[in-house]
Amino acid sequence: MDYATVMVHLDASRRVHQRLHLAVQVAVEFQATLIGLLALGEPEPRSIRYLMDGxxxxxxxxxxxxxxxxxARHAFLGATDELVIPTEWRAPEWATAATVQGEAHAADLIILGQHDPADADAFADPHLVESVVLQCGRPALVVPxxxxxxxxxxxxxxxxxGSREAARAIHDALPFLRRADSVDVVSWGKSELSSDLWLSPARYAVEWLARHRVQAQLHDFEAAGGNDTGQMLxxxxxxxxxxxxxxxxxxxGRMRELVLGGATRTILASMTVPVLLSH
Structure with missing residues (x-):
């Protein structure tokens, strides 16, 4: 298993070049097709309808x-001009978070940027990352x-x-895990969860990885709650x-309402390294 197609979301944010550079690096590493997806959002409907100068x-x-x-297109072309991998540029008109979700189905991995509340030119929807991660059905690599x-x-x-989401994530990240120099499995949980049969022990993750030729070290710690877990990670x-x-x-996520787990919410708000998220 490898990533055959990598898609990177591009917008007007200050950090878009950092995201593009990382996407190029990943696509070259896997000799994957790289798709640049321009998505800037849509105009405010009320402004068009109610303003006198709509x-x-x-x-x-x-x-x-x-x-x-x-x-953005020139940046994408400049970054990929001398690459030997296939590239593609997509720029749907008035592309929203839902557009990104649908376009992501053309890729094995989508690369997004963490929302920067201080960047007024970034994608207009502050919940873009959350909505795409929860709805697109593809792993997302989020860049701080x-x-x-x-x-x-x-x-x-x-x-x-030990959850379904954790099992899905290591499966979706296997191309990265196979190429890693070191892999550390960090396990946490609460004592009252020990009787939950749908949660599997951490050794299952280590054993599964070993069968895929990935040697991992196991680390256990106790976590008091969701936010605490995110900070501990x-x-x-x-x-x-x-x-x-x-x-x-x-x-x-349903419509415009997004309900995130505590650890996921903390990581998306405070991430210090890229995070591969899978739902």
């Missing part, structure tokens, strides 16, 4: 989208908006709590020198 607002928005789209990441996937931390990643966290994404 037509002017719409024209201004379309002009901005066209300008940003050209900058702070920090530099010259490489990813050499030292991997796998977050394991980030702390362990720093201690172990991890350049990638692999974890299941917990939660559900």
């Amino acid at each position: 037509d002017r607002y719409l024209a201004s928005y379309n002009e901005w989208q066209s300008r940003v789209g050209e900058v 908006y702070a920090g530099a990441f010259p490489q990813v996937g050499k030292t991997i931390l796998v977050a394991w709590n 980030l702390s362990r990643a720093a201690d172990l020198g991890s350049d990638l966290i692999v974890m299941g994404a917990y939660g559900h």
Whole structure:
């Protein structure tokens, strides 16, 4: 199993070049087709309908989208011009989070950027990452908006709590795990969960990885709650020198309402290294 197609979401954010650089690196590593997906959101419907100058607002928005789209396209072409892998550029008009979810089905891995609340030019929907991760049916590699990441996937931390989402995540991350120099499985749980038969012990993860020729070290710790778990995982990643966290994404989304698990919410808000999330 390998990633045959990698898709990267591009917008007008300050960190889009960092995301693009990492996407190129990953696509080259797996000799995968790289798809650049431009998604900037859509104009505010109320502004078009109720403002006296709604037509002017719409024209201004379309002009901005066209300008940003050209900058992103040239950045994508410049970053991939000399690559020997296939590339593709997609720029659906007024692409929303739902558009990204649908387009992601054309890829094996989608690369997104963490929401930066201080970046006014980033994708307009602050819940883009959460909605895509929970709804697209593909693993998502989320790149933090702070920090530099010259490489990813050499030292991997796998977050394991025995759940379906955790099992899905290590399966979806197997191409990275097979190429890693070191893999650490970090397990946590509460004592009252020990009788839950649907939660499997951490040794299952280590044994499963070994069958796929991945040698992993096991680390156990106790976690008091969701937010505490997220901070502990980030702390362990720093201690172990991890350049990638692999974890299941917990939660559900209906319409515009997103309900995330505590650890997932903490990681998405405070991530310090790229995180591969799978739901």
